[in-house]
Every structure is written in structure tokens, then in C-alpha cells.
Amino acid sequence: MEQDMVERKKGEIREGDQEKWVYDSSVDHKGSVPLRASTGVWKAALFIITIEFSERLSFFGLSSNLITYLTKVIQQDLKTAAKNVNYWSGVTTMLPLIGGFLADSYTGRFSMILISSVIYLMGLGLLVMSRFIPSLKPCKTDECSHPSRVHEVIFFLAMYFISVATGGYKPCLESFGADQFDDDHPEERKNKMSYFNWWNFALCCGLVLGVTFIVYVQDYVSWGVADLILAIAMTITIIIFYFGKSFYRYRMPQGSPLTPMLQVVVAAIKKRHLPYPSSPALLYEVPKSQNSRGRLINHTNNLRFLDKAAIIEGNEQLSPDKQPNPWRLTTVTRIEELKLILNMIPIWLTSLTFGTCVAQTATFFIKQSSTMNRKISHHFEIPPATIYTLTAVGMIIAVTVYDKILVPILRRATGNERGISILQRIGSGMIFSVLSMAVAALVERKRLSIAHEEIIQGGKTGPVSMSVFWLAPQFMLLGVGDAFTLVGLQEYFYDQVPDSMRSLGIAFYLSVMGVGNFLSSFLITLVNHITEKAGGKSWFGKDLNTSRIDNFYWLLSAMNGLNICVFVLLARRYSYKNVQRSHVEVADSRVGDGLEMESMA
Known part of the structure; x- marks a missing residue:
């Protein structure tokens, strides 16, 4: 009887203690153990998701039209402009590794976000100044053949400020948002799984507005006005983020991991x-x-x-x-x-081919759209880059359906609180990448046949009559693949790294995309050399109409298919992180000691 009373009291105090306080090594803004009711979860995560929306709006608004600005305003030739875009993208992709390391080791995620915010605003401020201050404008008149050297210097300085700021934002924002959910609390752990889905929902919304509204303002209103809109939006969301500091749960840096x-x-x-x-x-x-x-x-x-x-x-x-x-x-x-990090290396390597497929959306997919009929009506033609929004639309739809419909069904079917494991989710998305590349090959083959008939034989100039919306299936399929694989990779690299390396974990995920871009460039160079030497004609001609990009898509589809087989073998043998739940046992010990003393008295 006495033993039953002891166990009952243990359970009551354990449950009450767990519900009141958060024992996951985090602290509140005063450095104390966080109260569960007043900190963390969605009330804190929404502040962080808001600033991510603004950051993605700015990033895609600037990056998607960067080559246009370099060729039309700064008047660089296409080769130089493309090289500058690649340099900027490469630096932006690799800097999160440094930002994530510094945040985990020394500054903490919150401080790194604030530092990055200041640098980002400096970059956007320089862009606005370069468009409105007369001495910094590219030209004193509306048209000139040699833009100001000062403007070019200020422009690149601003863009690299933004690149540095992104290196701090990307590894810290997402991981800081995930820190607001306690892994040891069943309900919060389930919410964290949904968090990664809705994080990417906000990311896609920022992407869509960036490549539609911001690009439209740049092309048809003013580059300066677009930069001013981005600067104002970023300022507002940074203020909102800062005012949420009393709701956040913080992880203190613990030195180099x-x-x-x-x-x-x-x-x-x-x-x-x-x-x-x-x-x-x-x-x-x-x-x-x-x-x-x-x-x-x-x-x-x-x-x-x-x-x-x-x-x-x-x-x-x-x-x-x-x-x-x-x-x-x-x-x-x-x-x-250390075993966790070493076990991640094969998963990281087998994710690179998916990153190679994703790289095609911003290169060959967009180039295809520029050669096709983009008119929606007699008076309106969409910019080539705007078709990229279909990837975001596919991702938004897939994330919503997965989180609200599939996960509850899969939980009941499998008994797994995630519905399916993280690696199963990643592998499912890889299947969509295979389908996307296959569909892209078929569509490109049809476009080539129409181009041969209308342009090569018929002498027509300009785009072919084939509608740009023929590209919708390949964009949408890759968007669905992103909802499974990219979101899964984010969750995997956050969840499976040591607790002290979570910013660096998100940087590892970003490096998949960065190395995927470099791998795509290397593959293009290799294929160009082999096909030119073997058949006398490269798959990559002077323009798309004299190229065989469809064959390149088939190659990517086959590579991804073989890669999935290797990934499945690795996933079946993978051992997930198995963490001890310590706070419950500490509570048990405290309760047991107290009841023991009462009994002795």
C-alpha cells in the first residue's frame, strides 16, 4: 500500500514538473530554466518564421534577377555576368558552414541572427543608396553605354554583405525555431515535426512573392523601388523578431564541437x-x-x-x-x-544527386522557359524566371497534404509518431526527382521537334509556339520531391547531429544544395567533353535548339534511380540517435529521496 502511494506521488510530481518546466538544456531570456507555458512552441516559432519569410523574399527577389541586372544595367557580357552570379551563389552557399560553426561554438543562435540582421540591412541599404543617390547611380541619364564604376563597386559590396548575412541567417534561423520545441515532451515533439513543414511553407511563400511581385517591380517599375520594398520588409520583420525575445528558449554556446x-x-x-x-x-x-x-x-x-x-x-x-x-x-x-557525424557522411553523399536535379530548376529549366511562348494574354507576358514559382506551388501543396492528411493516416498505420521515418521521407522524394527528370526529357524532346519545324526549317525567329506551361509537370514534380526530400533533409541534419551542433547541422543540409550545384557544373563539363569527343557534337550547343538537353535529363534520371538503390541499402542499416530522457529520472530521484525522508521521520 505504502509502495503504491510512493509510486503515485512520484508520477504526479513527475508529470506536474514536466508540464511546468522545460528540462532540455535551454534557458529563457533571463538565463533561467524556461517555463513551458510562457516560452517556446508556436508562439515563439512564428516570430522566427516571419523573419525567414522576409529573408527568402529578399534573397529570391535579388538572386533570381541578378543576371538580368548585371547584363542590362551594369552591362556586363553574358559570360562575365554568369561567372559573377556563380561566384556569388557559391560564396552564399558555403558561408553557412562558417556561420553555423560560430553560432554553435561562440555567439549562440539568437546573437548570430541579430548580427546577420544588421549586415543584411547594411546590404539592402547600400542597394537603395546606389539607386537613389545621384553620385552612386549607374548612369546620370536614363541611358548610358558605360555605367559608373562607383555604382558597380557599391552594388557588389552590397550583394556580398547580403551573402555574409545569409551565411549567418540560414543555419541559425531554422535551428533556432526548432529549438522552441522540447524533444522530451510528446506533444511538443509532434509539433516540431510539423514545424519543419510549415517552415518550408513560409519559405515557399517568400520565394513566390520574390520571383513574381519583386521581379515584376524590378522589370516594369524600378530597381530602386524594389530594393526599398525589400529593405522596409526586412526592417519590419527584424523588429518583430526582436520583440519576441521574451518568448524564446535559448541554447547557450559550449565551445567548439x-x-x-x-x-x-x-x-x-x-x-x-x-x-x-x-x-x-x-x-x-x-x-x-x-x-x-x-x-x-x-x-x-x-x-x-x-x-x-x-x-x-x-x-x-x-x-x-x-x-x-x-x-x-x-x-x-x-x-x-562522433559516430552520429560519421554515420551521416554516406547519407550526405547519396543526397548530392538530388541536389544536382534541384540545380536544373534555376538553369536549364529557366532557359527552356525563355525559348517558349510565355504569353498569358495579348498584352501580358510572364518573365522567364517567374515559371520557377511552380516548384514552390508544388512544394506548398505537398507539404500541406503531407502534414494534414498523410501524417495522421500513416501514424495510425505504422505506429510511428512521424508517420514514416526521416530517411523514408527523404527516399520518397528522390523518387519524384527521377520522375521529374524523365518528364523533363520528354517535354524537351517535344520542344526540340517543334523548334526544328518552326525555327530551323521554317525560319521563324523568337520563341517557339509551344506554351511554357508544358514545363509545369517537371517543376511541380520536383516541388513535390522537395517537400519530401528537402524538408526531410532539414529535419534529419537538425535532429541527428549532436545537440551542440544544430546550427552546423542545418549548414550541412545547405551544403547538399551547394555541392549539388558544383556537381551539376562538373557533370556538364564532363558530358560536354565526352559527347564532343565521341560523336563530334556536344549535347550542349550554342543554344537550346542545337543542344540535346533531353539526353542530359535522361542521364540525371538514371543516376538518381541508381542512387536510390544505394540510399535504400544505407537507410535500412541506419541507426538513429537514441537519447536518454534525463529530466524524468531526476524528478524520480528527487521525489523518491523526499518520500524516503518522510518515511524515516
């Missing part, structure tokens, strides 16, 4: 001759009450060589007052964190 991993390798090498212990329970781990670096991770049997770093030798005296030399003895959690 790379040092503990190097310590594991060094310790394992030093103890390489020691035999494995008879049980993993004999490996060194700090008690939960002494752990200050976040959650503990359970031992796994893969990469067993690293386990030797946690073998306790006879001459290593352990006590609560004296910590062991981490270069000689490390904890199981530190070892498992």
Missing part, C-alpha cells in the same frame, strides 16, 4: 591495444546529475573501435571532484556524437 570529437579519436588511438570490456555498461559515462553539455546518448555497437576511448584503465582514478583527461578518457556520449 569539433574538439571533443578529436579527443575521442586521440583517446581511441592511445588505447587501441586494450581489449573491449565484457559489457558496454563498464564504459565511462558521467552521471546525469553531473552532465552539463546536454542530453546523454545511449551506446551503439557500430564503429566499435571508438569505444576504446571510454575504457577505464586501472591507473585512472575517477572522482566527482576531479575530471579525467579528455584526451585520454572520454564519455560514451562524446563517442556516440
Whole structure:
């Protein structure tokens, strides 16, 4: 009877304590343990999603029309302009690795976002000044053959300010938003799964407005007015983000996350001759009450060589007052964190072919649209880049259907709280990339036949009569693939990295897209060399009408199909992060000790 009363009181206090406070190593804006009712979850995440919408509006509004600005306003030749766009895109893609590392190690995510906000506003401010201050304008008159050198310098300085700011924004905004949900709380954990879906919904809304409304203002009203709109929108959302600071849950930086991993390798090498212990329970781990670096991770049997770093030798005296030399003895959690990173490498590598497919949307897909009939009516013709919105539309529809319809059904069918596992979601999206490339090949083949009839044989100039909306299926299919694979990759790289590396985890996801772009360029160069040497005619001619881009699409489709087979094998053997739930057990210990003292009294 007494034992039942003890267990009942334990459960009541455990449940009440868990509902009142958040025990996930986060703090509130005062540095205290956060109250669950007044911090985090959607009331905090919405502030962060708002600034992401504004950032994507600015980024896509500027990047999608950047080559147009360089060729029409600064009057660079196409080759130079394309090279400058590639340089800027490459820098923008790789800087998040630095921004994520600095945020995790030293500044924290909130501070990095504020620093990036200031730099972003400086960039947008310089763009506005370069269009409205007479001495900084490209030309003193409406038309000139040699734009001002000062304007060119200010313009590139502004764009690289934005690039640096994006390097801080991208790894921190999304991970900071996900930090607002407690993994150890069942309801908040489910909300976090939905968070990644709605994050991308906001991202797509910013993308759609950027490549439609902002591009329209740039082309038909004024570049300066468009820059001013972006600067005002960014200022408003930064203010909104800052005023949400009392609602946020913060993760404190804990120094470089790379040092503990190097310590594991060094310790394992030093103890390489020691035999494995008879049980993993004999490996060194700090008690939960002494752990200050976040959650503990359970031992796994893969990469067993690293386990030797946690073998306790006879001459290593352990006590609560004296910590062991981490270069000689490390904890199981530190070892498992390194295993997590090493296990990610094959998943990262097999995601690159999907990134290569995504790269086609901003290059060959857009180039196809520029050669097709884009008229909606006799008086209105959509810009070539605007067709890119179909990818965002496909993603928005797929994310909504997945989150609101498929996930509840899959949860009941599989018993998995996610519906399907993260890697199953990623693999499902890869199937859509195969279909998208196959459809793109068929559509391009039809476009080539019409171009041959109308232009090469008929002598017609300008676009072919084929409607640009023939491209809709390939854009939409890739958008659906993005909803599964890109969102899944975001969740995977946030969830499966060590808790101290989550900004860097999002940067790893972004690097998939960046390396995918570089891989696409390398593949084009390689295919161009092989086809030119083998058949005397390259697949990539002077223009699309003399090229065989359809064959290139078939190649990408086949590569992705083979890649899926490898990915499935890796996914079936993958071991997910297995975290110990510590706060409940701490509550149990506290309750048990209190009841024991009452009984003794």
C-alpha cells in the first residue's frame, strides 16, 4: 500500500514538473530554466518564421534577377555576368558552414541572427543608396553605354554583405525555431515535426512573392523601388523578431564541437591495444546529475573501435571532484556524437544527386522557359524566371497534404509518431526527382521537334509556339520531391547531429544544395567533353535548339534511380540517435529521496 502511494506521488510530481518546466538544456531570456507555458512552441516559432519569410523574399527577389541586372544595367557580357552570379551563389552557399560553426561554438543562435540582421540591412541599404543617390547611380541619364564604376563597386559590396548575412541567417534561423520545441515532451515533439513543414511553407511563400511581385517591380517599375520594398520588409520583420525575445528558449554556446570529437579519436588511438570490456555498461559515462553539455546518448555497437576511448584503465582514478583527461578518457556520449557525424557522411553523399536535379530548376529549366511562348494574354507576358514559382506551388501543396492528411493516416498505420521515418521521407522524394527528370526529357524532346519545324526549317525567329506551361509537370514534380526530400533533409541534419551542433547541422543540409550545384557544373563539363569527343557534337550547343538537353535529363534520371538503390541499402542499416530522457529520472530521484525522508521521520 505504502509502495503504491510512493509510486503515485512520484508520477504526479513527475508529470506536474514536466508540464511546468522545460528540462532540455535551454534557458529563457533571463538565463533561467524556461517555463513551458510562457516560452517556446508556436508562439515563439512564428516570430522566427516571419523573419525567414522576409529573408527568402529578399534573397529570391535579388538572386533570381541578378543576371538580368548585371547584363542590362551594369552591362556586363553574358559570360562575365554568369561567372559573377556563380561566384556569388557559391560564396552564399558555403558561408553557412562558417556561420553555423560560430553560432554553435561562440555567439549562440539568437546573437548570430541579430548580427546577420544588421549586415543584411547594411546590404539592402547600400542597394537603395546606389539607386537613389545621384553620385552612386549607374548612369546620370536614363541611358548610358558605360555605367559608373562607383555604382558597380557599391552594388557588389552590397550583394556580398547580403551573402555574409545569409551565411549567418540560414543555419541559425531554422535551428533556432526548432529549438522552441522540447524533444522530451510528446506533444511538443509532434509539433516540431510539423514545424519543419510549415517552415518550408513560409519559405515557399517568400520565394513566390520574390520571383513574381519583386521581379515584376524590378522589370516594369524600378530597381530602386524594389530594393526599398525589400529593405522596409526586412526592417519590419527584424523588429518583430526582436520583440519576441521574451518568448524564446535559448541554447547557450559550449565551445567548439569539433574538439571533443578529436579527443575521442586521440583517446581511441592511445588505447587501441586494450581489449573491449565484457559489457558496454563498464564504459565511462558521467552521471546525469553531473552532465552539463546536454542530453546523454545511449551506446551503439557500430564503429566499435571508438569505444576504446571510454575504457577505464586501472591507473585512472575517477572522482566527482576531479575530471579525467579528455584526451585520454572520454564519455560514451562524446563517442556516440562522433559516430552520429560519421554515420551521416554516406547519407550526405547519396543526397548530392538530388541536389544536382534541384540545380536544373534555376538553369536549364529557366532557359527552356525563355525559348517558349510565355504569353498569358495579348498584352501580358510572364518573365522567364517567374515559371520557377511552380516548384514552390508544388512544394506548398505537398507539404500541406503531407502534414494534414498523410501524417495522421500513416501514424495510425505504422505506429510511428512521424508517420514514416526521416530517411523514408527523404527516399520518397528522390523518387519524384527521377520522375521529374524523365518528364523533363520528354517535354524537351517535344520542344526540340517543334523548334526544328518552326525555327530551323521554317525560319521563324523568337520563341517557339509551344506554351511554357508544358514545363509545369517537371517543376511541380520536383516541388513535390522537395517537400519530401528537402524538408526531410532539414529535419534529419537538425535532429541527428549532436545537440551542440544544430546550427552546423542545418549548414550541412545547405551544403547538399551547394555541392549539388558544383556537381551539376562538373557533370556538364564532363558530358560536354565526352559527347564532343565521341560523336563530334556536344549535347550542349550554342543554344537550346542545337543542344540535346533531353539526353542530359535522361542521364540525371538514371543516376538518381541508381542512387536510390544505394540510399535504400544505407537507410535500412541506419541507426538513429537514441537519447536518454534525463529530466524524468531526476524528478524520480528527487521525489523518491523526499518520500524516503518522510518515511524515516
